[in-house]
Amino acid sequence: MSFLISLYHKTCYNYDRPVFLSPHIFRLKPAAHSQAIINSYSFHVEPQEHKVHWQQDVSGNFIARVDFDRSMEEMSVEIRLDATLTPTNPFDFLIDDYALTAPFFYPPQTRNDLWPYLEITDYGFLLSSLVSRAQNLRGDTISFLVNLNNLIYKEIAYSTRMEEGVLSSEQTLQNGIGACRDSAWLQVQVLRHLGLASRFVSGYLVQILETGGTGSVDLHAWAEVYIPGAGWIGLDATSGLFASEGHIPLACSPRPKDAMPVTGTTGPTISTIHYENTVSYKVI
Template sequence: MKLKVFHRTHYSYSRPVVDSFNEARLQPVDNADQQRHSFILKVLPSTRLKHYLDFYLNCVHLFELPNAHAELSVEATSIVTTSNSPTLDADSATCRLADLESAAVLNQCYDFLQGSPYVDIGPGTWRMAIDIIEQETDIWQIAQRIMRYVNTEFRYEPNSTHVHSTMEEVLQLRSGVCQDFAHVMLGLCRAIKLPARYISGYLYNGPAEHLKGAQASHAWVEVYIPPHGWIGLDPTNNRIVDGHYVKIGVGRNYSDVPPVRGTYRGTQERKMTVDVLVSLLDEAATVPATHAAA
């Protein structure tokens, strides 16, 4: 599936600000499952861009605006071809959870077995995960059970949480957005020693589909399934990741892969709007949807 991704983040400040230092993780990955044909990043006011690969090999673009400015716009346009065929079918049999206890797997996946303020793996989460999986031992089936649980038990509700919401807060609210669904699934998987990592990207919502999270940056989970490697699951839509998904970055949780992050000196009064459009290439003339964040 050949897709065009447009993403614009725009900040407006009540008074001019200075010394703005920023990083953007907006470039799609280029690998066996996803071919990146082009990527263009524009920043206004115009400035020099630098880039590097972070610890998880995500491409990070850096830029700074030392002079006074009342607005900042970050606009990324990408064209990619994605794989339509998932590595595993829903009914596929893989290995047992006990097979993940080898030193090699634990060492390779160490970062994706740990807890954080975003991802709780304490006794309560472990108990919840055990109740979900019941007697199932196949790790692929376990992962799908956890995905279905999160999708069923939590309500997708934009603006009910924020980017710093913890898994504990989401468990209490029983609602959230794709980032929160991903964090809950990460906690449940990691609590039973199933390696799981946070994925940032985008979701194409076709004209006959009603997928949640396609109006902005999307997030899902990848679980480690030997010998296949990392396989994507989307708890927000109860869906195995396929060609509808454009992958941008990998991390332990949201804080590792925010689309745009930065600091500046000046007023705290600002408005942020995000425009996102993911389309088949022949639909590229469509106007992007807009949503605002305080």
């Protein structure tokens, strides 16, 4: 059974005075490796006095650079997409023989290719303690990933954090609570301390309700780990589950700042943000 979904996302920024905006980068188009089949997609920005240049960054993400032609008191971005979601088994993948048991070592050439995804930037007593506990989870690779995902899920409670940026791994562990992006970055760093290439992912999380033809959709963040033979495997530490058909990646990067849905600056102002996310579906 598959679902045909219609997703709508709008974010509006209101400024307390006319301001000029720097060129803005929007990472709001589904990535090529998304499990969802994208049937249609539209991207609309207001005010109309702007130019849009679609590009791909070094990680292969689709990005829209928007250059604005005048000052403004409001800027908004609107996304509409129709997609087909087909439930899949998240464990239905092959693993190369040498990587069937964790920990394992990448061959030299593969390790060179994955170098940006092995960079360790976070250190600290709490992080070292968590990595030591993770090392004790050794075993077959699938069980290891399941147990590691659950370990971080149980360690960090979820909260909605409106402040910008991503906390360091040590800060997240000290707090014992964090936003999805904080848990995702913690998971990336733990995996890298274990010698496994990983990347930060931002995207939409679509959840289908059983009745009524509606569901929920939110901007979300999770981690992906590179397993030889299987490729990039999504791990969602916020739920303790593997990424599924409802995880629609928008941007993947070695660093969180290069996967943010929107980046850009304004002149001095006080701004407020309003957003709307909706999704409807029908069974096909």
